[in-house]
Amino acid sequence: MKLSLAVMSFNEEANIRRALESARDLADEIVVVDSFSTDKTVEIAESMGAKVFLEPWKGYIEQTNSCLEKCQGEWALCLDCDEEITPELAASIRQALARPMAEGYLLNRRSFYMGRLLKYAWQPDRKLRLARRNASLRCEGNHPHPVLKVEGRIARLAGDLIHYSYKDFWAHMAQTQNFARQIAETYYRQGRSASLFALLCKPPFAFFRHYFLRRACLDGVPGFLAAFSASVYVYMKYAFLWEIRHREKNSRTWE
Numbered sequence: 001m002k003l004s005l006a007v008m009s010f011n012e013e014a015n016i017r018r019a020l021e022s023a024r025d026l027a028d029e030i031v032v033v034d035s036f037s038t039d040k041t042v043e044i045a046e047s048m049g050a051k052v053f054l055e056p057w058k059g060y061i062e063q064t065n066s067c068l069e070k071c072q073g074e075w076a077l078c079l080d081c082d083e084e085i086t087p088e089l090a091a092s093i094r095q096a097l098a099r100p101m102a103e104g105y106l107l108n109r110r111s112f113y114m115g116r117l118l119k120y121a122w123q124p125d126r127k128l129r130l131a132r133r134n135a136s137l138r139c140e141g142n143h144p145h146p147v148l149k150v151e152g153r154i155a156r157l158a159g160d161l162i163h164y165s166y167k168d169f170w171a172h173m174a175q176t177q178n179f180a181r182q183i184a185e186t187y188y189r190q191g192r193s194a195s196l197f198a199l200l201c202k203p204p205f206a207f208f209r210h211y212f213l214r215r216a217c218l219d220g221v222p223g224f225l226a227a228f229s230a231s232v233y234v235y236m237k238y239a240f241l242w243e244i245r246h247r248e249k250n251s252r253t254w255e
Contacts, residue, residue, distance in 0.1 A: 001028040003073045004072060009034045011038060011039045012037070012039075026085070029072060034053070076130070106154060110122075114222040
């Protein structure tokens with residue numbers, strides 16, 4: 001096999017068909033690790049020829065590595081259920097597999113947000129998604145933002161992954177809070193702390209960086225909301241971290 005498509009899923013019946021269909025002509029096999037979905041996710045995946053494995057959710061890093069271990073192809077392409085490969089990117093992938101110039105390839109992801117495909121907000125968003133499996137391909141990093149790693153040269157591919165990010169702003173803020181809490185817990189385990197300076201200065205700088213330096217302002221209201229969410233995320237992760245540290249300090253006081 002030349003290429004394995006690696007996908008993880010849980011209750012993704014609204015998205016998974018679009019994702020698998022966009023990669024169907026590229027992959028020699030489709031490997032889906034599902035966390036016991038209660039909707040039609042597994043049924044849809046199997047109808048499209050996927051090999052589906054049911055496993056409890058172990059965390060993104062562990063689940064990704066489990067999925068990669070089940071792939072049989074020389075190359076692996078990791079795809080989220082809420083993503084879609086554009087025709088231009090599909091052509092780039094075919095060219096890269098026909099004449100490999102690197103051990104891994106970065107794919108740029110663009111977000112479809114608030115009814116619009118953003119041009120500037122959250123850009124660039126390059127992620128290692130295509131790599132040779134025998135080049136020590138593995139998932140590492142911190143929850144909730146792990147990354148794929150590979151040994152050897154890494155190059156970029158033309159074309160985009162389209163990320164159908166959030167169904168509405170409510171879902172966006174809920175995910176932002178969830179991710180902020182997870183990264184705060186990761187920071188706590190790493191021994192990091194939150195200061196008043198971080199709470200006061202880092203959130204507005206995050207907004208400035210996204211809205212002006214990365215030109216999210218050119219994406220209209222969706223761009224403003226994307227930049228705003230970046231500042232909220234930074235504020236919340238340090239607020240959660242301060243709370244964890246403060247709670248720990250108080251518990252020691254009462255011992």
